[in-house]
Amino acid sequence: MQWTWALITALATATSALPHEARKDVWGQLRSNIKHVVYLMMENHSFSNIAGYWDFHPEIDNLRNRKYCNEYTNPNWTVWGEPLDICAGPYETEVPLEDPDHEFAGVTYQIYRKWNVTNDDVPNMGGFIERQSEKYQATPGESAFVIKAYDEKKSSTLAEIAQNFAFWDSYFAEHPGPTNPNRQFATSGSTCGFVDNAGQAAGFFNNVTGTTCATSIFEALSNKNISWKNVNRSTIFGSPIANAGSVLRNGYYRWMDVQDNAIDNLAHASDFYRDLEEGTLPTFSYINP
Numbered sequence: 001m002q003w004t005w006a007l008i009t010a011l012a013t014a015t016s017a018l019p020h021e022a023r024k025d026v027w028g029q030l031r032s033n034i035k036h037v038v039y040l041m042m043e044n045h046s047f048s049n050i051a052g053y054w055d056f057h058p059e060i061d062n063l064r065n066r067k068y069c070n071e072y073t074n075p076n077w078t079v080w081g082e083p084l085d086i087c088a089g090p091y092e093t094e095v096p097l098e099d100p101d102h103e104f105a106g107v108t109y110q111i112y113r114k115w116n117v118t119n120d121d122v123p124n125m126g127g128f129i130e131r132q133s134e135k136y137q138a139t140p141g142e143s144a145f146v147i148k149a150y151d152e153k154k155s156s157t158l159a160e161i162a163q164n165f166a167f168w169d170s171y172f173a174e175h176p177g178p179t180n181p182n183r184q185f186a187t188s189g190s191t192c193g194f195v196d197n198a199g200q201a202a203g204f205f206n207n208v209t210g211t212t213c214a215t216s217i218f219e220a221l222s223n224k225n226i227s228w229k230n231v232n233r234s235t236i237f238g239s240p241i242a243n244a245g246s247v248l249r250n251g252y253y254r255w256m257d258v259q260d261n262a263i264d265n266l267a268h269a270s271d272f273y274r275d276l277e278e279g280t281l282p283t284f285s286y287i288n289p
Contacts, residue, residue, distance in 0.1 A: 036281045041183060043289045044102050047169060052149025053090055054159055061169040063088050063149055070129040070147060072140050077133075086129045086144050090151040100128065100146045101135050104177035104195040111176065187286065188214040217284070218265070227282035233269040233289065 052063035071083035078084055101107065109115055113127035132143035152159050161167075174185030181191040192213040221228045275281045 035283070037284050038281075039186075039284070039286045041186065041286065041288055044099065044179070046173075048088070049149050050155050050158060051162070051167070051169070052088065053151045054155075054162070055152060056159065056163055068125075068147065070126050072129045072133070072143075074130065074133055074140070077140055084140055086140055086147070088147045088149065091145065091148045091154065098132070098136050098138070101131050102178050104175075104181075106131055106135070107176040183288075184214075187218065188216040190214040217286075221284055226284065228284040228286070229265050229267040229271070229275075229282050231267045231269060231272045231285055231287045233287075 048063055051060070054060055054062060055064055067087060069085045069087040072078065072086050073081055073083045101110065105115070108117055109131045110127045111123045111125060112121050113124055113130070114121070128146045129140060129143050132138060132146040133140060136143070173182060175181045175191065175195070177195055178197050180197045181194050184191040184194070190213055215223075218228055218230065269287075272281075272285060272287065275285075
């Protein structure tokens with residue numbers, strides 16, 4: 001599931017305890033002082049995966065002081081159908097070797113521990129280990145990382161941002177699925193019915209962008225003559241093979257069949273760094289991983 005940070009000087013949340021009459025003035029003052037918004041999109045991580053063991057504030061709702069386990073049964077690894085309990089904890093290594101399943105169906109199983117879900121089913125977050133083991137034919141031990149979390153030292157940059165700005169510990173993904181639909185939700189509020197990457201990943205080939213039912217934030221900003229850039233850490237143009245991942249991943253907001261001036265607003269990460277140094281950031285910057 002996608003996990004996004006909108007770095008919008010969000011200390012405004014601290015005003016929630018103020019008298020109601022004062023809030024309008026406070027919000028107005030805050031808005032007048034916000035000059036630049038940087039929207040950092042991150043790859044498929046849950047809140048618990050990134051911040052599961054942050055402890056700089058006692059009220060953070062995460063995995064500290066909580067036992068969270070998945071029951072695991074598999075005829076190759078368990079006896080007589082008796083489940084193993086595999087529990088969350090800090091990572092023992094820095095980076096997991098295999099991505100968790102983040103297609104819509106796979107995430108559904110992880111959340112409900114069943115494939116065919118009805119409106120009466122209640123999420124139990126119990127299917128992560130079994131799905132990981134099944135997908136990669138992996139042992140329960142090899143699959144255990146899927147409910148592990150970084151400790152605060154290994155996510156120190158984000159923890160520092162969280163301490164100095166704000167974050168939400170009841171965060172939910174825009175969409176319980178893969179990259180493209182999440183980015184479409186994040187930047188336009190809808191995927192127009194898409195739930196997986198599928199054909200929309202090559203939207204600029206097929207002229208299927210999945211955004212025809214909604215106005216993107218980029219179009220809305222342009223309509224208001226507000227400056228923006230869509231920043232990517234990868235080369236935007238170049239070898240079709242070497243650059244296929246970044247092109248396909250964001251094709252629906254990168255090409256002129258979505259917005260006539262989109263090409264002029266695409267930028268490399270080096271442009272973003274230069275804008276920071278020179279004080280020339282646009283009003284809105286959207287950073288792709």
